[in-house]
Amino acid sequence: MPKVLLVKKAALHPLSLLDRLTRNFVQEDYILSHGFANLDILFNRMATLSQQGRGQKIVFTIYPGGDCSFINTMKDNSAFMDSSTAGSPDQTITFIQENILGVLLGLTQEEQQEIVSMEDVPAALKALDDGEYALGFIY
Template identity: 60%
Template sequence: MSKVLLIKESSLHPLSLLDRLTGYFVQEDYILSHGFSNLDVLLNRMIALSQQGEHQKIVFTVYPGGDCSFINTMKETCPLLDSLQSNTPEKTLAFLYEYVLGTILGLTAEVQQQNIICSDDLPGALRDVDEGQYALGIIVAS
C-alpha cells in the first residue's frame, strides 16, 4: 500500500531539499490535478521508474503543496544502490528515514519521531499538506 510521510516542520525550503537530493536522485516535476484525481497516474509512474534499469531503484515524490510535486528516482550511479538488492515499500521507507531524512537532510531519530507521521490516506494527507497543516509530504508508491 502506498504511503505518505508527513513532515510537520522543515528548516529547508522544498527547493533546497531537492537541491540536496540531486547528488543521488534524478528529479522530474509532476503536476497534480485539483482534487488529486491523477494521483493513480503518479503512483504508476513511480512504480515504472523504480523498475527501470538493471536494479530496482528507490523512488519517492516530494509534495510541498499546490499542484507541483517532484519525483525522485535513485541514479544508477548511486553508491547506495548496491545495498538495495531488492526494493520493497518497507525498504524504501527505511531508506527514506535513514539516508534521506537522516544522512542527507540531517534529521536525528529524535527529530524524526517528533516531526514525522506516516499515513496510508494519500488524498487526505496531501490535502493536509496543501492546507498548510504540514510542511511537506513524501509519497512512497507500492
C-alpha cells in the same frame, strides 16, 4: 498501495532538498490536479521508474503542497545502489528515514518522532495543503 510520510517542519526549502539529492537521484516534476484526481497516474509512473535500468530502484515523490510534486528515482550509478536498496516500500522508507530525514533535513530524533505515516494519500496531501505539515514523501 503508496503511503505518505508527513513531516511537521523542515529546515530546508524543498528545492534545496532536491538540489542535495541530485547526485544520487534523477528528478522530474509532476503536476497534481485539483482534488488529486490524477494520483493513479503518479503511482503508475513511480512503479514504472522503479523497474527501469539495473535492478529495482528506490523511487519516492516529494510533495511540499500546492500542485507540483517531484519524483525522485535513484540513479544506476548512485553510491546507494546495491542489493540492500532495492525499491520495496520497506526499503524506501528506511532509506528516507536514514538518509534524508536525519542527514539532509537535520531532524532530531524528537522531531522524527512527530512524523506521521498515512495510507490515505489524498487525505495526507490535503493536510499538507492545509498547512498541517511542511513536507510529504510519497513512497
